[in-house]
Amino acid sequence: MNAGAPKSADLIIKGGCCVTSDPDQPVLASGSIAIKGGVIAAIDSDDVVAGEYIARDIVDARGAIVHAGFIEPHVHLTSAGFHGLSLDALAQSGPTYSDLKSATDDEVTAALAAAFSVAMLRKGFTCFAEAGTVFETDAMAEAVTECGVRALVAAPYAWDELSVMRASAPGLLGGGILDRAPASFERSIDACAKELKRNANPKALVRGFVCIYGEGSASDELTSAAKKLAREHRVIFNEHLGYLSASYIAEQEKFGMSGVRRLQRLDVLDNLTTLTHLNAISAADADILVTEGVNAIWCPLNVLQRALFLNNESQHIGLLRRGVPVGLAVDTFLSFPPGAQAIAASLLSGTLRQPLSGADILSMQTLDAARCLGLDEEVGSLVVGKRADIVIRAPGDITQTPVGPADNLMGMSGGSIPVDTVVIDGRIVMRDGQTTLVDERATLDQAIAQRTRLLQRAGF
Known part of the structure; x- marks a missing residue:
């Protein structure tokens, strides 16, 4: 030529x-x-x-x-099949959301994952991260790949110490969750390692990352071992932290320090650590996150729905202004549709008198979201050399x-x-x-059929 x-x-x-x-x-x-x-x-x-x-x-x-395709950095996939069911994820009396999550099987998860992937495409999302609450990860990965969507998947319910959660959010432990995911160091770390085997193919659409459940549910030993595994494989370490004041206070009482300070003491905070929620953290905690270069995922729909901003001084926008990558997430689709986090962030930022621009919110759904998942060298912006x-x-x-x-x-x-x-x-x-890769009508019909089956299995 x-x-x-x-x-x-x-x-x-x-x-x-x-x-x-x-x-x-x-x-x-x-x-x-x-x-x-x-x-x-x-x-x-x-x-x-x-x-x-x-x-x-x-x-x-x-x-x-x-x-650049939108990125959903933190989602609980099973919830996508039950939008509008009016379930409270924290409810203790059943049937509950925990009953649904623990009653899945390969057929249910594959069908919901495919239908969810189509729903995300329709909203302009090209990548999502499932935050450690799907048991049938292989079925999920296969279904998402068939739709051509990019995703990250983690071990289901990596935890080994549940006294904090039993005291502050017992509804999350209901149903058969503990039968399928007993609190165990060995089970949790083995499951984390299993998901990372997907990364042997660097071009795989669905890859693994390390996500422990968090909210005080991991011992020092599990937290340190999980971060060590993440460092060895150069992937993100993620956990839920500070969703509710009750759980954050219970964690502080148990360990004698705030959850953020505890993670700093364990040397797990760096630019490949991403913490989700952070609704209950203090200004001193925020200073630690800035110093250590940690990433944050904000779920403003939860904050608005539960009015968490009334009792907690929100640190998210301040973190963003201080250079912390902040990704924007829906978290659960029980009450919120895909893509609703953007308008929620805009409204909440105005309520807090810290208004975000549209450009800020866009970055939180693209480049900053990619940073939260350790994917910013590959996706998140339209730049020569990226996927x-x-x-x-x-x-x-x-x-x-x-x-x-x-x-x-x-x-x-x-x-x-x-x-x-x-x-x-x-x-x-x-x-x-x-x-172009799947039949949308057939995908939806199959998901509806499996949703009905799951409701029956879960006792609804």
Whole structure:
């Protein structure tokens, strides 16, 4: 090929308003993206990319917003099948959410995982992390992979010391949870190691990370061993911490120090540690997180629903302003639909008189969310060399078109703008609003059937 001849690409997306989540160039008003081997090979003006690349497949965005796929950094997947059931995750009298989670099997989990993956694609999410509450992780991984979605999965219920949870949140231990996940150091660390075997293939869509349940449910020995395992494999160490004041106080009383201070003492805090919730932490705890370079995941829908901000001084926005990567998560779909965390963050930040911009909220769903999962070198922004996880929107009305900075619109309303095309790892997995790898109707029908079966198994 001559030096001046166009280079070959697998796919070109042209004519897009590119919202990149790249701090150096957050918006490219009219641009194209060339994709080769699953990776972004070029992102530039339409003329430049057209002059340098040719492709077998060209998608014309027709001026619509093109953005890095949203990332859901913390979700409990089983809840996706029960949105609207009005279950309280903390309830002690049954049937309960814990009854549902403990009654799953391979068929249930595979069906719910596939339907959930389709639901996420429809909201512009290309990656999610299941936070250690799925028992059938292989079935989940297979179903998600078949849909072409990227995900992280962790050991189910890694814990070995439950006195704090029994005192502060006993409903989370109900049903048959402890029959399937007894409090055990050996079981927990072995299960954590098992999930990391997925990472032998660095290009696998579904990979493992280390997530212990947290909220005071792990001994010093399990916490240290789990972090050691995460360091050896260069993956994120994650746990729930400070969801409720009651559990955070109980943990402090048991260990003689705050949960954050305890983790610092155990030397598990660094830039590959991500802590979820942090609703009950103090300003002194926040200082520790900033000093140690920890990542935080914020679930503002929970904070609003339980009015947690009335009794706790929220530290999340302050952490963000001080340079801590803060990812935005739904957590559970029992009461909240996919993508609702963005408007919740906007409303809560105003209530706290610490208003976030749309661009802030967008970063919390893209680049910062990727940092929380240890994936920011691979995804989270539209940058040459990263994996091509890209979404093209399909604006349906005037409120879904940018009149100012497009990144501001995407942060404020991205969850409500219809999706036309989704590319994950360079492959088109949704086109013209329809999935390309799975039959959506059949996927939904199967999930509904398995949901009904699970309700019966759980005693509903």
